[in-house]
Amino acid sequence: MQRRQLVLYGAAGAGFLGLTLFVGWWRVDGPGAPEPKGQRPLPLSAMEFRLTDHEENEVGPGNLIGRPTMVFFGFTYCPDVCPTTLSDISGWLEELGDEASEMNVVFITVDPERDTVEAMAEYVGYFHPVIRGWTGPEDQIARAAEGFRASFERVPTEGGGYTMNHTASVFLFDAEGELVTMIDYHEPREFAVPKIRRALTEDVEGAT
Amino acid sequence: MVKKLRYTNALAVLLMVAGLSAPALAGSEDVVVENAWSRASIGVNRPGAAYMTVRNTGEDAVTLTGLATPLAMMPEIHESKTNSDGVSSMVPAGEITIEPGQSVALEPGGLHAMLMKLQEPMTEGETFPLTLTFSNGGEVTVEVPILGIAARGPEG
Ligand SMILES: [Cu+2]
Numbered sequence A: 001m002q003r004r005q006l007v008l009y010g011a012a013g014a015g016f017l018g019l020t021l022f023v024g025w026w027r028v029d030g031p032g033a034p035e036p037k038g039q040r041p042l043p044l045s046a047m048e049f050r051l052t053d054h055e056e057n058e059v060g061p062g063n064l065i066g067r068p069t070m071v072f073f074g075f076t077y078c079p080d081v082c083p084t085t086l087s088d089i090s091g092w093l094e095e096l097g098d099e100a101s102e103m104n105v106v107f108i109t110v111d112p113e114r115d116t117v118e119a120m121a122e123y124v125g126y127f128h129p130v131i132r133g134w135t136g137p138e139d140q141i142a143r144a145a146e147g148f149r150a151s152f153e154r155v156p157t158e159g160g161g162y163t164m165n166h167t168a169s170v171f172l173f174d175a176e177g178e179l180v181t182m183i184d185y186h187e188p189r190e191f192a193v194p195k196i197r198r199a200l201t202e203d204v205e206g207a208t
Numbered sequence B: 001m002v003k004k005l006r007y008t009n010a011l012a013v014l015l016m017v018a019g020l021s022a023p024a025l026a027g028s029e030d031v032v033v034e035n036a037w038s039r040a041s042i043g044v045n046r047p048g049a050a051y052m053t054v055r056n057t058g059e060d061a062v063t064l065t066g067l068a069t070p071l072a073m074m075p076e077i078h079e080s081k082t083n084s085d086g087v088s089s090m091v092p093a094g095e096i097t098i099e100p101g102q103s104v105a106l107e108p109g110g111l112h113a114m115l116m117k118l119q120e121p122m123t124e125g126e127t128f129p130l131t132l133t134f135s136n137g138g139e140v141t142v143e144v145p146i147l148g149i150a151a152r153g154p155e156g
Helices: A002-028 A081-102 A117-124 A138-148 A189-202 B007-018
Strands: A051-053 A069-074 A104-109 A131-135 A152-156 A162-167 A170-173 A179-183 B031-039 B048-056 B062-068 B072-082 B087-092 B096-098 B103-106 B111-118 B127-134 B139-147
Touching (some): A051 A117, A069 A081, A069 A138, A069 A162, A069 A189, A081 A104, A081 A131, A081 A189, A104 A117, A104 A138, A117 A131, A170 A189, A179 A189, B031 B127, B048 B096, B062 B072, B103 B111
Parallel strands (some): A069 A104, A104 A131, B031 B139
Antiparallel strands (some): A051 A131, A069 A170, A152 A162, A162 B087, B031 B048, B048 B103, B048 B111, B062 B096, B062 B127, B072 B087
16 A cells, blocks of 8 residues: 555656656747747737838838848947947948848937937938938837847936947848848858848748 | 057157156056047037057056047047847946056947047047046057048058
């Protein structure tokens, strides 16, 4: 009797252990694993926001479907990271040559208070002509950031002004609006340009 | 474009101009600033940034404590950082100690001379003087070339 109970407990214990291990695997490595922090952006078709480009056109994620797309967040009062990203992107686009004109390249401001349509127009004018600048009401910018799983935060500075912390990665989507990959801030050109080429060719090969 | 300024020469010029008495210069006679550059600004409302390499060719460590320039009322050394989530932020870097024979690079996406409260626009093709001050009272002044807004390095 006692022995039988022990066996039963043993079997139940082993079963429980197995289940625990399985649940553990499911949660940590398996399909139930949480997206890593700074999760994967939604497909463009699943995003919803309305913004205005630097030429006063009403734009949204739907405008980006049909061509490969590169998107990044920033602000024009950013002295270091944003002009560096914009000039890096301009360099990548130069290297792509004619292929660059087959892409949407969009710089979305996280500082709409200062980055009006006019400010965006002036700023993007200094970089590669393919780059578009998008701005709009703060709630729409927040919705856009949410779709890309990007974050931004206003931080006061000593001089009485403010700066913005923000996601500095570049997002790459194929022509169907599916995320291809991300280019981390300051990624060397020898890595970035092949990634962009992948986004450019993915639709041609019909892979999504 | 390479700008080299011997610490002693810069100081001599500065002392002549300001008519100051010589501060103690323990061991930091040989600070060399190379490859200084900056990007043009749009107007004066946006802060500017300047980059350079600061090399300590002397025998003793030197500590960079601050910046001064007629171009900006609040020049400050900042550091941009990008965390594991890809979020970048910028903080004052504080004092920077450079060991003998070592150099510190102020470069895009890392340390930079942040030029807040510009007094005049930064115009491509012009230069401006930037003075680096050290903990022992020494100073080095370098003429920083202003390149285009989309410049990627000292070569443009
Ligand atoms: Cu800064």
